[in-house]
Amino acid sequence: xxxxxxxxxxxxxxxxxxxxxxxxxxxxxxxxxxxxxxxxxxxxxxxxxxxxxxxxxxxxxxxxxxxxxxxxxxxxxxxxxxxxxxxxxxxxxxxxxxxxxxxxxxxxxxxxxxxxxxxxxxxxxxxxxxxxxxxxxxxxxxxxxxxxxxxxxxxxxxxxxxxxxxxxxxxxxxxxxxxxxxxxxxxxxxxxxxxxxxxxxxxxxxxxxxxxxxxxxxxxxxxxxxxxxxxxxxxxxxxxxxxxxxxxxxxxxxxxxxxxxxxxxxxxxxxxxxxxxxxxxxxxxxxxx
Amino acid sequence: xxxxxxxxxxxxxxxxxxxxxxxxxxxxxxxxxxxxxxxxxxxxxxxxxxxxxxxxxxxxxxxxxxxxxxxxxxxxxxxxxxxxxxxxxxxxxxxxxxxxxxxxxxxxxxxxxxxxxxxxxxxxxxxx
Ligand SMILES: Nc1nc2c(ncn2[C@@H]2O[C@H](COP(=O)(O)OP(=O)(O)O)[C@@H](O)[C@H]2O)c(=O)[nH]1
Ligand SMILES: [Mg+2]
Ligand SMILES: [Zn+2]
Ligand SMILES: [Zn+2]
Numbered sequence: 531x532x533x534x535x536x537x538x539x540x541x542x543x544x545x546x547x548x549x550x551x552x553x554x555x556x557x558x559x560x561x562x563x564x565x566x567x568x569x570x571x572x573x574x575x576x577x578x579x580x581x582x583x584x585x586x587x588x589x590x591x592x593x594x595x596x597x598x599x600x601x602x603x604x605x606x607x608x609x610x611x612x613x614x615x616x617x618x619x620x621x622x623x624x625x626x627x628x629x630x631x632x633x634x635x636x637x638x639x640x641x642x643x644x645x646x647x648x649x650x651x652x653x654x655x656x657x658x659x660x661x662x663x664x665x666x667x668x669x670x671x672x673x674x675x676x677x678x679x680x681x682x683x684x685x686x687x688x689x690x691x692x693x694x695x696x697x698x699x700x701x702x703x704x705x706x707x708x709x710x711x712x713x714x715x716x717x718x719x720x721x722x723x724x725x726x727x728x729x730x731x732x733x734x735x736x737x738x739x740x741x742x743x744x745x746x747x748x749x750x751x752x753x754x755x756x757x758x759x760x761x762x763x764x765x766x767x768x769x770x771x772x773x774x775x776x777x778x779x780x781x782x783x784x785x786x787x788x789x790x791x792x793x794x795x796x797x798x799x800x801x802x803x804x805x806x807x808x809x810x811x812x813x814x815x816x817x818x819x
Numbered sequence: 820x821x822x823x824x825x826x827x828x829x830x831x832x833x834x835x836x837x838x839x840x841x842x843x844x845x846x847x848x849x850x851x852x853x854x855x856x857x858x859x860x861x862x863x864x865x866x867x868x869x870x871x872x873x874x875x876x877x878x879x880x881x882x883x884x885x886x887x888x889x890x891x892x893x894x895x896x897x898x899x900x901x902x903x904x905x906x907x908x909x910x911x912x913x914x915x916x917x918x919x920x921x922x923x924x925x926x927x928x929x930x931x932x933x934x935x936x937x938x939x940x941x942x943x944x945x946x947x
Contacts, residue, residue, distance in 0.1 A: 532934035533846055536836055540927045542828050542850070625821050657821030660857045660925065682904040686857035686923075689905075718906040721915035756890065756907050757855065759918035 546661055549629040553636070553664030557647070562640075563747040564632075564647045566665035568687060571653030573673045574697035576605045577730035578739070579648055583612035585736050586646070591744065594640035597650040598627050605650065615640045626658040627651050633664070645747045655680075659687040667746040669739075673698040674707035681715040689719040689757035693726060693742055700731040720755050825858055825925070826866035830876045833930045837875045842932035847880035849931075853924040854888040855905065888922025 541547065557564055567575050579595060586593040594615040597605045606618035617635050619627065632649060640647060649665065651658045670691035672680050675698065681688040688694065694716055702709070716725055726742070728735025746752055833848045848867075852858050860883050867881045888901035894914025901907060907916040 533931050534840075534934060535929050535931045536840055537929045538832075538836055538927045540832055540836075542825060542832070542925045542927060544832075545828065624824070626824075628824070654821075656857055657824070660825075679904075682906075685905040686855050689855065689907075717915075718904075718908060721907055756916045757919050757923065760920065760923050 543660060546629050549633065550662035550664040553629055553633050554666065557636075557664060558666075560642070562644055562647055563667065563743070564649055564663065564665040565667045565669060565743055565746070566649050566651060566658075566663050567669050567671060568651045568655065568658045568691075569653060569671035569673075569697075570655050570676065573653070573671050573676065574730055575650050575653070575671055576608055578671070578695070578697055578728055578736070579650060580609050580612050581730050581733060581736045582740050582743075583609060583614040583616075583648070585740055587613050589740070591645060591740070592641070592643040593646045593648065593743075594644045595648040595650065596632065596635055598631075598652045600652065609650075615644070621652055625652055625654050625656075626661055627663055628661050629663050646743050648743075655684040655687040659684075659690055667692050667743060667752055669693045669695055671695040671697050674702045674705045678708050678712040679715050681712070681719050685719040686757070688716060690755050691720060691723055692746075692752035692755070694720070694723055695726045695728050695735065695739060697728050697730070699727045699734055700729040720757065723753050723755060822859060822862040823866040823870060826863055826870040829867065829881075829927060830870045830874055832927055833879070834875050836927075836930050837932055840932055841935055843875060844933060845876050845879040846931040846933060847882055848876070849882045849884065849928040851884045851886055851924045851926050851928050853886045853922040854903075855901070855919070855922040856925040858925060860885060884928065886921050886924045889920045890916035890922075891918050891920050893917035 554564070567579065569575050576597070579597075583593055583595060594617075595609050596617050596619055597609060598619045598621050599605050600621060600623060603618050606616050609616045617639060619631055619635060621627065621631070627649065636647075649663055651663075655670075668691055670687050670693075672694070674696065681694075696709070696712070701707075713725055716723060724742075726735050726738050728739060829848060829850065833845055837843070837845050850863075852860060852863070863883065864881055871877050871879055888905065889898055890901050890907055890909075891898045892909040892912060892914060893916060894909060895912040897909065897911050898920055899910055901919070901922060907919075908914070909916065
């Protein structure tokens with residue numbers, strides 16, 4: 531049978547990326563900044579966040595938190611003790627949050643005065659890293675009991691962080707944690723990123739983290755990771771159009787394609803039959819985040 | 820499982836492309852997956868079969884092109900393989916990378932579709 535190859539160059543997560551970008555703009559318009567907190571389970575996200583929310587209250591800063599949990603509402607209950615508005619996203623077993631799940635909760639929430647919205651992601655360092663949630667500050671946390679080489683084992687998560695937070699520093703000595711080796715591993719995957727020490731026990735780093743968040747809220751551009759500096763394609767063909775590139779000359783021999791979406795419809799490049807992909811769609815665009 | 824979400828997104832977008840081009844089925848899908856995309860190719864292959872069931876992608880082949888991570892040095896004119904375990908420090912001059920050139924791709928490069936059938940209404944040639 532004859533075949534034809536349709537060249538797409540379509541980012542698999544384009545839908546999530548698009549939603550996340552919309553959400554970021556929407557939050558900005560509402561005077562709010564989202565902070566995405568990621569770590570392995572048990573690194574101390576909830577414990578640290580509870581203190582940060584409490585401290586924000588003391589400092590008169592309106593904050594709120596959305597927490598993802600596989601099945602229970604324990605984290606939401608713990609966080610609510612701070613007095614800040616808290617909502618729980620039940621992910622029903624999904625191992626990461628996606629932008630649409632976050633958006634669902636933000637229609638009439640949190641209260642209008644809220645400046646920072648903390649999102650506690652599902653405890654996992656693999657896939658949450660690939661899903662933009664519309665945050666302006668992405669924080670990756672790790673505790674002193676998890677091993678100094680964790681950053682190179684999870685390079686995508688650590689490599690895309692705007693800020694790295696080392697947690698449970700009260701346990702650093704008993705755990706024999708080597709902070710220099712850790713800093714070196716962080717630097718390998720994310721040169722120049724700041725590492726903030728914290729402990730939910732002693733309170734170290736609580737004000738520091740809140741300060742970083744408030745800086746992001748007032749529009750200070752966070753650190754820009756090297757990994758985020760790859761120009762990823764989002765809507766190759768659309769941009770190929772906009773940039774005036776020519777599409778492959780072959781006309782489609784099949785029935786007229788019914789356009790479905792505003793962007794790629796009718797602009798896929800056909801290399802027929804089973805031919806070379808056209809370089810007309812190799813144009814890449816800045817991913818903007 | 821994470822790769823199931825990715826596989827579902829792949830199936831949705833390949834299915835949409837097939838429909839735009841009037842194809843009822845898809846022969847194969849070619850994916851480009853960067854070394855630092857945070858996706859495990861084998862898990863993705865497994866999930867793809869599940870996600871494709873009951874769609875135009877059922878039985879389609881998944882071709883995964885793994886893209887090595889390379890970075891451009893910020894200190895010298897070179898570029899280098901990020902390697903495994905990864906390091907964004909230039910092996911030539913020791914400075915940090917200025918940008919990642921490749922390695923975070925997660926994209927559908929192409930779909931291969933069967934040629935459209937003969938126009939509707941034309942009966943197949945009789946063998947009598
Ligand atoms: N010693 C110590 N234990 C902590 C600290 N932060 C969290 N923990 C403990 O670590 C466990 C997991 O913390 P949790 O906040 O639930 O982690 P999450 O899964 O990342 O939200 C709990 O038993 C906490 O009491 C800390 O700073 N120091
Ligand atoms: Mg938690
Ligand atoms: Zn996941
Ligand atoms: Zn160099």
